[in-house]
Amino acid sequence: MEDEVDRLVAAWRRERPDLDVEPLEVLSRVSRLARHLDRARRLAFAEHQLEPWEFDVLTALRRAGNPYQLSPGQLLTQTLVTSGTMTNRIDRLAKKGLVERLPDPSDRRGVLVRLTEEGRDRADQALAGLLDQERAILGELSSAQRGELAGLLRQLTAPFDNIPG
Amino acid sequence: MEDEVDRLVAAWRRERPDLDVEPLEVLSRVSRLARHLDRARRLAFAEHQLEPWEFDVLTALRRAGNPYQLSPGQLLTQTLVTSGTMTNRIDRLAKKGLVERLPDPSDRRGVLVRLTEEGRDRADQALAGLLDQERAILGELSSAQRGELAGLLRQLTAPFDNIPG
DNA sequence: GCCACATACCTCGATGTCAAGAGACTTGAT
DNA sequence: ATCAAGTCTCTTGACATCGAGGTATGTGGC
Incomplete structure (x- = not known):
């Protein structure tokens, strides 16, 4: 084709x-x-009333594991946006009740962003939906082909991810 | 790795x-x-004083072949941006002298966008630079692996490209 | 202890994109 | 001929992002 x-x-x-x-x-x-x-x-x-950028932030916190909290700085490095953008995103997610800002107990300059219960549920649901969608796209390939493709792609991405760029 | x-x-x-x-x-x-x-x-x-979006537009015109002209509508479908964005891009490229707007002789509503000589040269130079860069990235892979990767990716992209999405 | 420097987050102005719609023109049916 | 519907380009307003800079706090040499 x-x-x-x-x-x-x-x-x-x-x-x-x-x-x-x-x-x-x-x-x-x-x-x-x-x-x-x-x-x-x-x-x-x-379908879950989430924008892609919301998913990115919520799942970064979700992957951090209990108690589902990271500093804005840690979120910056994971999502590759600038600090102005992240401030804006946290504001909007907080307004929707999906995250909350807490003072960092160990650094009075700092803030911690924590997932609310609703935020965690929404992240989990959206991830499940995303995986369904991705499985459909990959339906074209056999399991062996997926493995092969993943391996070839890893060879291309590894230099970027390890030699910092 | x-x-x-x-x-x-x-x-x-x-x-x-x-x-x-x-x-x-x-x-x-x-x-x-x-x-x-x-x-x-x-x-x-x-290195060639071009933004990615400029490259996209210039090379779409370049690939059209002599006389290197397309309507804004044709450029829309090739670059997947909206009409407001394309108007803005054509304006800026025209100001830089890389393209020019001509009235469409066969439809008085229409406009044709044509590459200037300088625009064509810049597109050609930038393409050569891009290919050098891409070859470096692909250096990780053998020729056979590249072919395999291209084939697997084609299986994933073909449905999007053929069943319009 | 003091001071310069680093760190962390936020604010602000500029920019590029999108979505919706207006305006100009063409096409086809009557 | 005329008119309604369709097509094509451009304009406008809203919005998210970036980059630069500001404020507050922490850190280490002296």
Whole structure:
């Protein structure tokens, strides 16, 4: 089955026959697939009245384990947004009652963000919905193929994740 | 070699041992890799004084072939942005002298966007730079592995690209 | 103890995107 | 010919993000 990247690569081969555009076969597909996944995620979360950014923050706290709390700084490094953005996000999540701000007992400059009970439930439900959606997308592949794909992708991501970039 | 997704999956297995989080092994890596690629692209384009969105528009016109012109509507479908965004982008590219607006001779409502000579050169240079960068990222993989990866990814993207979404 | 420097979070202004809709023109039916 | 409906581009207002800088607090050398 042909996809958009096949057409993209064919167009470049016609217009720039002098160039080797083979890298696009892999990396353009990664970018485009990620874009499709963003849309799918947005749809899955909408069923739970959550925006993608809300899911990101809530699940970071959820993964931290009991008592489900992190500093804004820790949330920054996990979600890769700037501090202004995180302040804004925490404000809105607090207004919706999904997280609460607590003073950090060990550092009076600091704040801790803690998941409320409702926040934890919403995060858990949204994660289950996301996994259902993702399983449907991966339905195309056999279990062996998924393993192979995960392994190949890990080879590409590991350098970024380990040699800090 | 371990990556961030290995850590993410391990955290979920600890916190939610009841859930099958295996889909994340593939799809979280796709999303994260796409994010890294965006950063790398931004760096590669900066050497040619281009923003990623500028590259997207210029190369869509470049791939159209001589005389390197498309309607704003055609650009919308290729770049997946809304019309307000595209109007804004064309304005800024025109101000920089990389594209020009022409009246559509066959439809007096319409406009055609045409690449200037400088626009074409900049697009060609930026593409070459991007491909160099991408080859470096793919250096991890053998030629056979790249082919395998491209094939597996095509299976995932084809449904999105063919059953319109 | 004091002071310079680092850290943590927040505020503010600028920017880019989206969604909705207005305006201009074309098309097709009558 | 005329008119309604459709198409295409641009405008507008709302909003989330970023980057730079501000305020308050902690830390370590002297």
